[in-house]
Amino acid sequence: MEPGIYTMSNRDLNVKDHSIEKKRKYKREYMREWRKKNKDTQKEYRHKYYADKLSKRADYKESVRKYNAEYRSRPEIVEHKRELARVYWINLSDEKRERLRKRDSELSRERYKANPDKYREYKRIERLQNPGVNYQKVKEWRLENLDKFREQKRRRRARKAGNGPVENIESSKIYNRDNWRCQICHKKVNEKLKWPHPNSASLDHVIPLSKGGSHTKQNVQLTHLKCNASIGDRGIKQLRLFG
Numbered sequence: 001m002e003p004g005i006y007t008m009s010n011r012d013l014n015v016k017d018h019s020i021e022k023k024r025k026y027k028r029e030y031m032r033e034w035r036k037k038n039k040d041t042q043k044e045y046r047h048k049y050y051a052d053k054l055s056k057r058a059d060y061k062e063s064v065r066k067y068n069a070e071y072r073s074r075p076e077i078v079e080h081k082r083e084l085a086r087v088y089w090i091n092l093s094d095e096k097r098e099r100l101r102k103r104d105s106e107l108s109r110e111r112y113k114a115n116p117d118k119y120r121e122y123k124r125i126e127r128l129q130n131p132g133v134n135y136q137k138v139k140e141w142r143l144e145n146l147d148k149f150r151e152q153k154r155r156r157r158a159r160k161a162g163n164g165p166v167e168n169i170e171s172s173k174i175y176n177r178d179n180w181r182c183q184i185c186h187k188k189v190n191e192k193l194k195w196p197h198p199n200s201a202s203l204d205h206v207i208p209l210s211k212g213g214s215h216t217k218q219n220v221q222l223t224h225l226k227c228n229a230s231i232g233d234r235g236i237k238q239l240r241l242f243g
């Protein structure tokens with residue numbers, strides 16, 4: 001220790017400075033009184049303090065969220081995650097992979113049902129951004145499922161017409177129901193003839209969609225393609241033309 005520099009001794013610590021004690025007591029009492037008198041001001045202070053704290057916290061959270069989003073969208077991170085998923089998928093047992101696939105398809109079906117417009121819009125944008133990617137697949141599916149494809153087109157047309165309920169109609173069931181007999185000319189329809197042969201089977205709306213008819217089992221019948229075409233939208237039978 002350097003000589004001449006004053007340091008606090010034990011004796012100093014034990015001596016109570018009465019003047020300081022008095023001042024402290026006075027201040028405590030003064031503050032107590034002040035708080036009693038200014039309750040509202042205090043409340044205001046407190047509210048301001050916490051509001052400030054909350055807004056700062058929100059700002060911080062927002063900045064973290066932004067950073068995370070930016071991080072996740074970095075191409076190398078996206079690629080890394082994809083790679084991890086790929087490895088995970090490859091290492092799964094066949095049974096588990098099948099289970100997950102099933103669960104995913106159910107989930108996506110539920111999501112679609114909950115908000116069909118959103119997912120239709122999403123698919124539309126995807127198609128616009130990747131023209132021709134799925135077209136080949138769609139084409140193949142249509143060739144393999146011609147009946148279903150035609151029914152899709154009929155339902156779309158019916159939805160556009162907006163004449164009440166639109167049923168999913170299996171044309172073959174209607175053909176069997178009508179015993180393969182044309183409901184306009186009452187002659188037999190050859191099952192083997194395919195569209196666009198004029199004598200091939202065709203699904204006809206009894207009351208046309210344009211006249212307010214609905215796409216329901218009650219409002220459809222089996223006809224020859226030529227008989228169906230002869231009626232058209234006018235709803236006038238022109239059987240004589242075909243004998």
Ligand SMILES: [Zn+2]
Binds near residue numbers: 184187223224
């Ligand atoms: Zn006919």
